[in-house]
Amino acid sequence: MKVFTTGQVAKICKVAPRTVSKWFDSGRLKGYRIPGSQDRRIPRESLIKFLKEHGMPLGELEDETTAKVLIVAQDQVLIENLKKELPPERSFKVAVASSGFDAGIQAESFRPDCIVVDFSIGRTEALQICQHVRRNSEFSDVILIALLPDDGSAMSFDRSSINETFKKPFDAHLLAERIRTLVGAKKELV
Secondary structure: OOEEEHHHHHHHHOOOHHHHHHHHHOOOOOOEEOOOOOOEEEEHHHHHHHHHHOOOOOHHHHHHHOEEEEEEOOOHHHHHHHHHHOOHHHOEEEEEEOOHHHHHHHHHHHOOOEEEEEHHHOHHHHHHHHHHHHHOHHHOOOEEEEEEOOOOOOOOOOOOOOOEEEEOOOOHHHHHHHHHHHHHOOOOOO
16 A cells, blocks of 8 residues: 655645645544654545545546546447546546547557557558557557457457457447456556
8 A cells, every 4th residue: 555745745736745734634634643753644545535525636646546548439429438438537538539540649648558449440440550559669568459340240360469359239338347457457546
């Protein structure tokens, strides 16, 4: 369990250490005192809960507590259903790209933890996206999920670069939970 000093919390919140001490002493910010000392310690989970309850930015904690998901698709219904199942309140941040080119630009700036590629954009383009992600060492730990069309045709390709596949139509809630599980294994989602 990671804990912070009042000084560290003050830096994250961009306030004076005395302000953090007041939050702690009033009971609004949960934590504990070091025995035999007046020093306070605030557990990471308590700090994140406090920041969310008060609508404060997570600052440097955001990257380790938020799952960033890039959806590469053109199907607006699919995009809206996934956005509904991946809300910010549940520690998700979602970006959307409609083409391979757009996906490359989004991936560079957004730095996703997971990329969901809808193969309906075109099998060749979708495969190129997956291959480019795997070739780039900066994205080696990105989770790749392929959404395969259920049009009756057999899709044979090398699936070694893809972590999961879902056949359309699928349950958006189930996909969201799978993303949460996969990303949660490498990040501490709250």
